[in-house]
Amino acid sequence: MHFEEWMELVVHGFEVVGVGILALGSLAALVNASMALLRGEPDAAYVGARRNVGRAVLLGLEVLIIADIVLTITIDPTLQSALSLGVIVLVRTFLSFSLEIELEGVPPWRRAAIAGPEADP
Numbered sequence: 001m002h003f004e005e006w007m008e009l010v011v012h013g014f015e016v017v018g019v020g021i022l023a024l025g026s027l028a029a030l031v032n033a034s035m036a037l038l039r040g041e042p043d044a045a046y047v048g049a050r051r052n053v054g055r056a057v058l059l060g061l062e063v064l065i066i067a068d069i070v071l072t073i074t075i076d077p078t079l080q081s082a083l084s085l086g087v088i089v090l091v092r093t094f095l096s097f098s099l100e101i102e103l104e105g106v107p108p109w110r111r112a113a114i115a116g117p118e119a120d121p
Contacts, residue, residue: 007074014067025056
Protein backbone atom coordinates (compact mmCIF):
# COMPACT_ATOMS: atom_id res chain seq x y z
CA MET A 1 0.00 0.00 0.00
CA HIS A 2 1.34 3.42 -0.99
CA PHE A 3 1.61 6.50 1.19
CA GLU A 4 -1.31 8.25 -0.54
CA GLU A 5 -3.56 5.25 0.05
CA TRP A 6 -2.66 5.23 3.75
CA MET A 7 -3.35 8.92 4.00
CA GLU A 8 -6.72 8.49 2.27
CA LEU A 9 -7.59 5.91 4.93
CA VAL A 10 -6.50 8.34 7.65
CA VAL A 11 -8.62 11.11 6.11
CA HIS A 12 -11.63 8.80 5.81
CA GLY A 13 -11.10 7.73 9.42
CA PHE A 14 -11.16 11.33 10.62
CA GLU A 15 -14.26 12.01 8.50
CA VAL A 16 -16.07 9.00 9.95
CA VAL A 17 -15.12 10.01 13.49
CA GLY A 18 -16.22 13.62 12.86
CA VAL A 19 -19.58 12.58 11.45
CA GLY A 20 -19.97 10.05 14.26
CA ILE A 21 -19.37 12.76 16.84
CA LEU A 22 -21.97 14.96 15.15
CA ALA A 23 -24.56 12.19 14.95
CA LEU A 24 -24.00 10.44 18.28
CA GLY A 25 -23.44 13.66 20.22
CA SER A 26 -26.65 15.16 18.87
CA LEU A 27 -28.56 11.96 19.54
CA ALA A 28 -27.24 11.82 23.12
CA ALA A 29 -28.21 15.48 23.61
CA LEU A 30 -31.74 14.78 22.40
CA VAL A 31 -32.05 11.71 24.63
CA ASN A 32 -30.95 13.79 27.63
CA ALA A 33 -33.42 16.50 26.68
CA SER A 34 -36.19 13.93 26.39
CA MET A 35 -35.36 12.64 29.86
CA ALA A 36 -35.52 16.17 31.24
CA LEU A 37 -38.90 16.65 29.57
CA LEU A 38 -40.18 13.45 31.14
CA ARG A 39 -39.07 14.76 34.54
CA GLY A 40 -41.15 17.87 33.88
CA GLU A 41 -38.24 20.24 33.27
CA PRO A 42 -38.92 21.80 29.84
CA ASP A 43 -36.58 24.77 30.34
CA ALA A 44 -33.71 22.51 31.39
CA ALA A 45 -34.45 20.23 28.43
CA TYR A 46 -34.21 23.11 25.97
CA VAL A 47 -31.08 24.65 27.48
CA GLY A 48 -29.37 21.28 27.83
CA ALA A 49 -30.24 20.21 24.29
CA ARG A 50 -28.89 23.46 22.82
CA ARG A 51 -25.71 23.30 24.86
CA ASN A 52 -24.99 19.63 24.19
CA VAL A 53 -25.84 19.74 20.48
CA GLY A 54 -23.61 22.82 20.18
CA ARG A 55 -20.75 21.00 21.90
CA ALA A 56 -21.17 18.01 19.59
CA VAL A 57 -21.11 20.29 16.56
CA LEU A 58 -18.01 22.11 17.80
CA LEU A 59 -16.09 18.89 18.41
CA GLY A 60 -17.28 17.34 15.13
CA LEU A 61 -16.18 20.43 13.19
CA GLU A 62 -12.74 20.33 14.80
CA VAL A 63 -12.24 16.70 13.76
CA LEU A 64 -13.49 17.41 10.23
CA ILE A 65 -11.01 20.30 9.96
CA ILE A 66 -8.24 17.83 10.82
CA ALA A 67 -9.42 15.60 7.98
CA ASP A 68 -9.34 18.53 5.54
CA ILE A 69 -5.85 19.55 6.65
CA VAL A 70 -4.46 16.02 6.29
CA LEU A 71 -6.12 15.71 2.87
CA THR A 72 -4.65 18.98 1.62
CA ILE A 73 -1.16 18.41 2.99
CA THR A 74 -0.66 14.77 2.03
CA ILE A 75 -2.95 13.81 -0.84
CA ASP A 76 -3.75 16.91 -2.89
CA PRO A 77 -1.10 19.59 -2.22
CA THR A 78 -2.15 22.01 -4.95
CA LEU A 79 -2.84 25.73 -4.78
CA GLN A 80 -6.52 25.12 -5.52
CA SER A 81 -6.86 22.57 -2.70
CA ALA A 82 -4.99 24.90 -0.32
CA LEU A 83 -7.38 27.74 -1.20
CA SER A 84 -10.35 25.41 -0.75
CA LEU A 85 -8.97 24.36 2.63
CA GLY A 86 -8.59 28.01 3.60
CA VAL A 87 -12.22 28.74 2.76
CA ILE A 88 -13.41 25.61 4.58
CA VAL A 89 -11.37 26.47 7.66
CA LEU A 90 -12.67 30.06 7.63
CA VAL A 91 -16.28 28.93 7.39
CA ARG A 92 -15.86 26.26 10.07
CA THR A 93 -13.95 28.66 12.32
CA PHE A 94 -16.74 31.22 11.97
CA LEU A 95 -19.29 28.53 12.80
CA SER A 96 -17.25 27.37 15.79
CA PHE A 97 -16.81 30.94 17.02
CA SER A 98 -20.51 31.67 16.63
CA LEU A 99 -21.49 28.47 18.40
CA GLU A 100 -19.10 29.14 21.26
CA ILE A 101 -20.54 32.61 21.79
CA GLU A 102 -24.03 31.14 21.62
CA LEU A 103 -23.17 28.46 24.20
CA GLU A 104 -21.16 30.61 26.60
CA GLY A 105 -23.02 33.88 26.13
CA VAL A 106 -19.79 35.89 25.81
CA PRO A 107 -16.87 36.08 23.37
CA PRO A 108 -13.91 33.90 24.44
CA TRP A 109 -11.70 36.90 25.24
CA ARG A 110 -14.32 38.24 27.68
CA ARG A 111 -14.92 34.96 29.51
CA ALA A 112 -12.16 35.47 32.12
CA ALA A 113 -13.22 39.06 32.83
CA ILE A 114 -16.79 37.98 33.52
CA ALA A 115 -15.80 34.92 35.58
CA GLY A 116 -13.61 37.03 37.87
CA PRO A 117 -10.01 36.71 39.09
CA GLU A 118 -10.59 33.33 40.77
CA ALA A 119 -11.11 31.76 37.31
CA ASP A 120 -7.49 32.49 36.29
CA PRO A 121 -5.20 29.43 36.53
